[in-house]
Amino acid sequence: xxxxxxxxLLQAEKAIKNKEFTSVELTNAYIKAIDDTxxxxxxxxxxxxxxxxxxxxxxxxxADGVARPxxxxxxxxxxxxxxxGIKTTASSxxxxxxxxxxxSTVTQKLWDDGAVMLGKLSCDEFAMGSSNETAAKGNVKNxxxxxxxxxxxxxxxxxxxxxxxxxxxAATGTDTGGSIRQPAAFCGITGLKPTYxxxxxxxxxxxxxxxxxxxxxxxTVGDSALMLNSMAGYDKKDxxxxxxxxxxxxxxxxxxxxxxxxxxxxxxxQDGISNDIIKFFETSINWLKDAGAEIVPVxxxxxxxxxxxxxxxxxxxxxxxxxxxxxxxxxxRKEGQSLDEMYELTRGNGFGEEVKRRIMIGTYVLSSGYxxxxxxxxxxxxxxxxxxxxxxxxxxxxxxxxxxxxxxxxLGEKQDPLTMYLNDIFTVPASLAGLPGISLxxxxxxxxxxxxxxxxxxxxxEPGLISTAQVxxxxxxxxxxxxxxxx
Numbered sequence: 001x002x003x004x005x006x007x008x009l010l011q012a013e014k015a016i017k018n019k020e021f022t023s024v025e026l027t028n029a030y031i032k033a034i035d036d037t038x039x040x041x042x043x044x045x046x047x048x049x050x051x052x053x054x055x056x057x058x059x060x061x062x063a064d065g066v067a068r069p070x071x072x073x074x075x076x077x078x079x080x081x082x083x084x085g086i087k088t089t090a091s092s093x094x095x096x097x098x099x100x101x102x103x104s105t106v107t108q109k110l111w112d113d114g115a116v117m118l119g120k121l122s123c124d125e126f127a128m129g130s131s132n133e134t135a136a137k138g139n140v141k142n143x144x145x146x147x148x149x150x151x152x153x154x155x156x157x158x159x160x161x162x163x164x165x166x167x168x169x170a171a172t173g174t175d176t177g178g179s180i181r182q183p184a185a186f187c188g189i190t191g192l193k194p195t196y197x198x199x200x201x202x203x204x205x206x207x208x209x210x211x212x213x214x215x216x217x218x219x220t221v222g223d224s225a226l227m228l229n230s231m232a233g234y235d236k237k238d239x240x241x242x243x244x245x246x247x248x249x250x251x252x253x254x255x256x257x258x259x260x261x262x263x264x265x266x267x268x269x270q271d272g273i274s275n276d277i278i279k280f281f282e283t284s285i286n287w288l289k290d291a292g293a294e295i296v297p298v299x300x301x302x303x304x305x306x307x308x309x310x311x312x313x314x315x316x317x318x319x320x321x322x323x324x325x326x327x328x329x330x331x332x333r334k335e336g337q338s339l340d341e342m343y344e345l346t347r348g349n350g351f352g353e354e355v356k357r358r359i360m361i362g363t364y365v366l367s368s369g370y371x372x373x374x375x376x377x378x379x380x381x382x383x384x385x386x387x388x389x390x391x392x393x394x395x396x397x398x399x400x401x402x403x404x405x406x407x408x409x410x411l412g413e414k415q416d417p418l419t420m421y422l423n424d425i426f427t428v429p430a431s432l433a434g435l436p437g438i439s440l441x442x443x444x445x446x447x448x449x450x451x452x453x454x455x456x457x458x459x460x461x462e463p464g465l466i467s468t469a470q471v472x473x474x475x476x477x478x479x480x481x482x483x484x485x486x487x
Contacts, residue, residue, distance in 0.1 A: 023072025094350025104203025132157025143484030153183030178427025185452025319362030
């Protein structure tokens with residue numbers, strides 16, 4: 001049964017449809033893998049009976065010759081996605097009793113295409129964090145170098161850990177400032193953040209509404225293409241959803257990069273980057289050259305302002321979005337002697353320290369007397385950051401950068417919030433500009449931890465992004481398995 005864990009998403013999709021094994025057999029293998037990797041803390045909820053019911057239905061569809069694109073493939077769901085009748089907490093105590101009566105658009109599209117749900121995956125509380133240490137139920141561990149107890153990254157750390165440990169064939173994630181790409185880099189898997197608006201945000205617990213975007217975490221670029229084919233699409237229930245048809249990404253995998261121009265931003269090679277990452281960055285550039293791409297040095301001068309801009313805009317939007325959790329309409333309630341006391345007790349006990357910190361920052365920058373000085377100015381600089389990308393994409397087709405400045409750090413190592421925020425330095429700019437980005441593994445550092453490279457494309461050029469990423473994946477031949485993976 002454990003041999004079934006060796007198949008990636010594309011391989012499993014073909015094997016199931018060729019009747020080499022059944023969805024029930026594959027799902028049972030992953031249910032056992034979840035039990036075997038329980039100590040990683042990736043799963044908050046499992047739904048074994050539902051999983052097997054969905055798998056049985058898939059096997060019947062295959063037998064009847066009506067297989068759907070993801071028929072019978074077991075995946076995990078980040079706990080930011082509302083799932084009908086299944087607890088959805090956003091890894092927060094304040095939502096500990098929340099069982100949605102509706103399904104998020106993205107997960108509904110996955111189930112409509114035949115995917116099998118394994119369970120809900122841990123994340124940083126309300127997706128606020130870069131290490132998965134702010135989750136109410138505790139840390140998630142990275143399956144790499146288990147003896148060193150390293151972070152899986154965040155906020156989609158549970159999703160990344162599950163895919164890397166082979167306790168999920170693939171998983172959904174959300175990316176606000178790098179929360180798909182950074183954990184993918186830390187865990188040695190592929191993480192794709194689509195263009196803002198490509199996937200519906202309806203039914204996803206809101207953090208920062210102008211930045212949040214759903215995407216897949218998978219083992220390979222091809223797997224991400226297959227997942228995003230199902231996840232993406234226009235949704236009239238989401239006013240920010242883009243009414244644009246996307247071509248079949250599977251058809252884009254082998255188009256190559258011959259004649260394409262790849263920009264190398266000078267701002268992404270600053271002091272403090274790991275020497276191992278710099279080495280693989282240079283190697284990745286040479287791979288693209290060898291594949292026929294032209295390498296072009298470029299500049300994104302406002303990149304240095306991206307982190308401060310992000311940590312004004314995102315907390316401001318969070319303070320507004322999280323105002324709904326007041327003990328009256330949503331979530332757990334702590335009774336008090338007055339309405340104000342009930343609010344204070346509910347929010348004081350229900351929110352963790354990082355969420356409280358960001359609510360306070362957001363409330364401050366939106367307050368009278370500070371709105372123009374902070375929030376309005378941040379929005380103006382955000383526009384300049386987007387203009388930098390617009391200008392560069394007149395000269396090049398794609399940008400190549402490291403995904404993170406360092407490989408995975410030890411749990412508990414980065415206690416200072418500012419130090420933690422610096423983890424997102426290479427992923428935040430593309431998020432502010434609403435651009436698609438992908439992180440894929442290219443090798444290991446001297447400690448044996450994965451290194452990720454990031455590609456960024458023009459808005460809605462996921463087809464080009466996939467084809468370019470496939471080139472790097474083919475050269476890298478990354479086939480290492482985490483020591484904590486299910487066997």
